[in-house]
Amino acid sequence: MASFLNSSWAKFGILSASIASLMMLSGCSKKQETTTLNIGFQKYGLLPIVKERGDLDKALKEKGINVKWVEFPAGPQLLEGLNVGSVSFGESGEAPPIFAQAANSNLVYVANQPAAPKAEALIVPKDSKIQSVQDLKGKRIVLNKGSNVHYLLLKVLEANKLKLDDIQVVYLPPADARAAFEKGAVDAWVIWDPFFAAAEQQLGAKVIATGENLVSNHQFYLADRKFAEANPEILKAVVNELNTTTQWVSAHQDEAARLLEKPTGLPLSVLQTSISRMGFGVTPISNEVAKEQQYVADAFFQQKLIPNQINIQAAILANSTK
The missing domain is CATH 3.40.190.10 (Periplasmic binding protein-like II)
Incomplete structure (x- = not known):
């Protein structure tokens, strides 16, 4: 250090x-x-x-x-x-x-x-059956349009040979995205800290992918x-x-x-x-x-x-x- x-x-x-x-x-x-x-x-x-x-x-x-x-x-x-x-x-x-x-x-x-690649991630609800990026085909993924995680989503999909057309993207700001995530209105959320850490600790969200080895x-x-x-x-x-x-x-x-x-x-x-x-x-x-x-x-x-x-x-x- x-x-x-x-x-x-x-x-x-x-x-x-x-x-x-x-x-x-x-x-x-x-x-x-x-x-x-x-x-x-x-x-x-x-x-x-x-x-x-x-x-x-x-x-x-x-x-x-x-x-x-x-x-x-x-x-x-x-x-x-x-x-x-x-x-x-x-x-x-x-x-x-x-x-x-x-x-x-x-x-x-x-x-x-x-770089802080571990400070953003693609997460799913704790009881979700989604176990990998491949399971996201056809699913609704929420994110803040034009934010840093917009690029993370592209790289996550690319690394798993998927395209944006393979999923349904929902654009919402963080507070509304969390509400949709909690209610089950979306299947996954691409988000950054501290919203990411809060979802992990308060909602038991599961991490499918972070920015590590994908984005800076x-x-x-x-x-x-x-x-x-x-x-x-x-x-x-x-x-x-x-x-x-x-x-x-x-x-x-x-x-x-x-x-x-x-x-x-x-x-x-x-x-x-x-x-x-x-x-x-x-x-x-x-x-x-x-x-x-x-x-x-x-x-x-x-x-x-x-x-x-x-x-x-x-x-x-x-x-x-x-």
């Missing part, structure tokens, strides 16, 4: 340098002063921990900037918020920014957390392009705090879980399991990660889930890919 964290900090230095270069560029042009930063977050993840700790709010307050935290139920909705300007910064899994970019959203990838499941930090280019100092402060927080979470997982108990309403054990499956670190977008993200985008285009091919590299923050 120590060697990884050291490597993470080294890469973080590269990211800070990249943002510093944006500062020099932004100084060459007149820009409107930012006094409020709207950050999009979900109930679970690194950003809500940043919110609960309060250090980012304090750091930016000293610079005359207020932070407004805007909650979203999932990544696709958060990216829509980024697109319409209700937030300037946020995090999501792999798929939402691809759908957003295909819809001409002016976003940029700022950084990512390491990166968490990405994204910003509105105009905001990123005009406010590099603010962006640097945010990334600094993300890095400080991920190092703290890695060393204090139980305490981090307790921070999220009240805002999520989830049992401590569910949060502990979820955090243990998280990827620790915040690094610039590497060439390898950019290529992996391009594979996801290409797969979505081939399945006609997005209307046009996109170039991931074109959406990466200038000078951040190393």
Whole structure:
């Protein structure tokens, strides 16, 4: 773990340098002063921990900037918020920014957390007769459209020589998907933590497949392009705090879980399991990660889930890919 964290900090230095270069560029042009930063977050993840700790709010307050935290139920909705300007910064899994970019959203990838393939899975009810992916033929599988698990479903089917046409896909956000799952209205659910861990512990859900050996499941930090280019100092402060927080979470997982108990309403054990499956670190977008993200985008285009091919590299923050 120590060697990884050291490597993470080294890469973080590269990211800070990249943002510093944006500062020099932004100084060459007149820009409107930012006094409020709207950050999009979900109930679970690194950003809500940043919110609960309060250090980012304090750091930016000293610079005359207020932070407004805007909650979203999932990544696709958060990216829509980024697109319409209700937030300037946020995090999501792999798929939402691809759908957003295909819809001409002016976003940029700022950084990512390491792979966390065990943090998402295809699950079935505890009494289900489904024992393998092959048993899913003709079954109703629920997921949040355009989320990270959308790609997981494609890879699970591909690995078992099945196609989307072999199943019935039902699109619902996590809360509605869980209700449908509990009532038996669907046969399987493709979902991420902490909903995944909650279904395991509270419903006795059986795991048919996780993302292990199939997908990376990166968490990405994204910003509105105009905001990123005009406010590099603010962006640097945010990334600094993300890095400080991920190092703290890695060393204090139980305490981090307790921070999220009240805002999520989830049992401590569910949060502990979820955090243990998280990827620790915040690094610039590497060439390898950019290529992996391009594979996801290409797969979505081939399945006609997005209307046009996109170039991931074109959406990466200038000078951040190393």
